[in-house]
Amino acid sequence: MLVGHKTVGDTPEIRGYLLHHGRAADPLLTELAGQTRAAVPELAHMALPLEEAALLTFLVRLTGARSVVEVGMFTGSSAIALARGLPPDGRLVTCEIEPRFADIARPYFERAEVAERIEVRIGPALETLRAMPAGPHLDLAFIDGHKPEYLDYWAELVPRLRPGGLLIVDNSLFSGQVVSPEPGSKAAGVHALNEHARTDPRVELVMLNIADGLTLARRVTDPPGHD
DSSP states (O other), rough: OSOOOOOOOHHHHHHHHHHHHTTOHHHHHHHHHHHHHOOOGGGGGGGGGGHHHHHHHHHHHHHHHHHEEEETTTSHHHHHHHTSSSSSOOOEEESSOOOOHHHHHHHHHHHTTOGGGGGEEESHHHHHHHHHSSOOOEEEEEEOOOOGGHHHHHHHHHHGGEEEEEEEESSSSSGGGGGGGSHHHHHHHHHHHHHHHOOOOOOEEEEEEEETOEEEEOSSSTTTTTT
């Protein structure tokens, strides 16, 4: 039984109101979404919603993050959103396996005036993460990569987060398929992370029904009950 359950329907009118009053309207990211639809129409659904982009920028600024890692850049809307929240000396390392996606993204990095804050690393994200210093040095990380590897990304990133650092996991509801008795491999990968994360003593977290589901996990200094 759900207690105090209340959800506003996702209608075009409500979404327009949200974008306008939440200051999430963004001509550059809207143009990038159109470019993505033209270049890779079969994958255009992977473009970041504008309200989620605004939230990412807000969270980077709110946390004062300077060192950020992104797993799964796609055509760059999330990278732009994250980099916009960084101070001038901040740095975003973004992992992307497809060079053609980076080719779409780079002109938009320049137009958004964040190119100097972004380092694109092409190749398997797990290799990129494992090559990073093992100790806590990251302020914020965003996971939006290959869904069957979500738990592996988590395993690499949580130890690298500074105390108080924020880990953001996208698609944590995966179109509702996480509750399916027979989920596909992608939904199963997301569900495996969700099950692990909810009992991981290294973080405190909240899962939100935003876009395709979003989990915010804060790295705690000591696990609960630690003496």
